[in-house]
Amino acid sequence: MLCLSMATTDTQRGRPMPLAEGDAACMRLVIEKTRAAIETGNWPFGACVARAGQPLAVAHNLVLETLDPTAHAEIVAIRQACGQLGSTDLTGCEIYTSSAPCPMCFSAIYWSGIRRIVYGAHAADYGVLGFEEFAVPPEIMAEIGGIPMEIEAGFMRDENRALFDHYLSKYGKVF
Numbered sequence: 001m002l003c004l005s006m007a008t009t010d011t012q013r014g015r016p017m018p019l020a021e022g023d024a025a026c027m028r029l030v031i032e033k034t035r036a037a038i039e040t041g042n043w044p045f046g047a048c049v050a051r052a053g054q055p056l057a058v059a060h061n062l063v064l065e066t067l068d069p070t071a072h073a074e075i076v077a078i079r080q081a082c083g084q085l086g087s088t089d090l091t092g093c094e095i096y097t098s099s100a101p102c103p104m105c106f107s108a109i110y111w112s113g114i115r116r117i118v119y120g121a122h123a124a125d126y127g128v129l130g131f132e133e134f135a136v137p138p139e140i141m142a143e144i145g146g147i148p149m150e151i152e153a154g155f156m157r158d159e160n161r162a163l164f165d166h167y168l169s170k171y172g173k174v175f
């Protein structure tokens, strides 16, 4: 798998890359996957589950392709990562997403044991596609739920927002 061949550790020195470099590498995988989603007529959302900067699973939204309203990119990536590890426990992993996770995905992230989220576009950003409902930011979910979640918002936001423009120019609004 492509995602597995793209290590983000400094193998020559045998130690992890600095956090920001690993984050950028994983987010680039997300952007690449989201672009693939657009090319195949899927909604423009991607996600990557990684451990210590090492990608375990990269996925895009499959709602249309699988006729499954729960097949958001984060959910698909979590399922794949669990399969990779042979475990339902993703404690110690982090998740990278093209957009702020919705409440369903935030919950799935929490239940999987992941406690670090790095996301690109803000919840308000994907309103341009017509997704305007249920845009509760993960920061609010964490606050309301009293959940100790490390959240990095707006990471490579412009690159991720540009994917929405690409989608809009190709297909127009979703709703």
Ligand SMILES: [Zn+2]
Binding pocket: 072, 073, 074, 101, 102, 103, 104, 105, 106
């Ligand atoms: Zn979601």
